[in-house]
Amino acid sequence: MEEFAGTSATIGPRAARASHRLSLVVPLFNEEDNVAPLVAQVQAALGQQAMPWQLILVDDGSEDRTAERVAQAVSANPGQLCAVILRRRFGQTAAMQAGIDMAQGSIIATMDGDLQNNPADIARMVRRLIDEDLDLVVGWRQQRRDNLWLRKLPSWCANRLIVAVTGVRLHDYGCSLKIFRGSVIRQVRLYGEMHRFIPTWMATVTSAARIREEPVSHFARVHGRSKYGLGRTFNVILDLLSVYFFTRYRASPGHFFGRIGLACIGVGGAALGYLAWHKLWGGESIAGRPLLMLSVLLIAIGVQFACTGIVTEMLARTYYESGDSKTYSVREVLGSIAINEPSIHARDLR
Known part of the structure; x- marks a missing residue:
């Protein structure tokens, strides 16, 4: 021992x-x-x-x-x-x-x-x-x-x-x-x-x-x-x-937030591809379709999860593990x- x-x-x-x-x-x-x-x-x-x-x-x-x-x-x-x-x-x-x-x-x-x-x-x-x-x-x-x-x-x-x-x-x-x-x-x-x-x-x-x-x-x-x-x-x-x-x-926090972000970006990108197909080959107007706004929102959320989520979580962990910080007085x-x-x-x- x-x-x-x-x-x-x-x-x-x-x-x-x-x-x-x-x-x-x-x-x-x-x-x-x-x-x-x-x-x-x-x-x-x-x-x-x-x-x-x-x-x-x-x-x-x-x-x-x-x-x-x-x-x-x-x-x-x-x-x-x-x-x-x-x-x-x-x-x-x-x-x-x-x-x-x-x-x-x-x-x-x-x-x-x-x-x-x-x-x-x-x-x-x-x-x-x-x-x-x-x-x-x-x-x-x-x-x-x-x-x-x-x-x-x-x-x-x-x-x-x-x-x-x-x-x-x-x-x-x-x-x-x-x-x-x-x-x-x-x-x-x-x-x-x-x-x-x-x-x-x-x-x-x-x-x-x-x-x-x-x-x-x-x-x-x-x-x-x-x-x-x-x-x-x-x-x-x-x-x-x-x-x-x-x-x-903890060793690779990007994997956790990255999966959520990629899922949101993937769904949003697929929806945008669907709308683009209808716009380019179907000649339909997509400007007023709610799916367009939802697609853009999902992509924005995905980027936010991939970037700011990692930074804020790691900053919080760094604060609590620092030698000078205590959770009591x-x-x-x-x-x-x-x-x-x-x-x-x-x-x-x-």
Whole structure:
């Protein structure tokens, strides 16, 4: 594995796990009643592990007392907790990116802050990522505790659609519990609402064979309100168009827009040829025929797709991938971002 380049090839899995550090990133929005239980669950799940770890809480401009509860949690646990307080709500994707930018671990985990994920699953997923030399392990909520019509059915439809378009076959794209190899996820920039497509973006920088899924626990929401609903299904469809473009045509965007442009030019040119035949050999007047205007319009649209479409899409991508551009603004950082070494009484990720 890349973290152990130059070391002996006989290094064992347990020694390999001990050489890693884990950063757990949790975005929060209006989850004031979940902050304290979340911190307690994470400490119970990871507190006795030999692998050094840190918990990064990201407040995404919450409108309740979430930021206050986060500050209290960091003050009470200064060793392994830190927090990022964003100036306003930028969205879950931007909050997740802020936490990843802050993370110091060679392994980065993400999960929701609504207590529906189980931190106890993290150790098993981390062990699998290291032992099988993977770059991403995705949680699979086989027994979801959500409303059938508002959550489970739209999620099922979205998952099938994403698999059909992207070709990266996973059962549960919407599960936020994911374990990443830090060196790989840091090559991917997240913006918009692209957090649900992370496996697809990861497949652009690593092999899909190094992405696996792991069954995880799932609980019903106890505190707060869900931020998901049927409206997000339409966002998935729109975002999927962008994912399809950048995963298939990022290296040659002219092929994508060029096909649309050539199709429009071809149809418009054929219609103009048809009118020219009637004009030259039939002696008919074509000046007042709607087909003439439609033909010219199709050709103009085709040229526009072939030229301006490519330029604008590439400019947008260049902006988001530039080193100085970020999709969030940090108000303050609480606690230390360093990862402390575990107690000598801690046990390994067995």
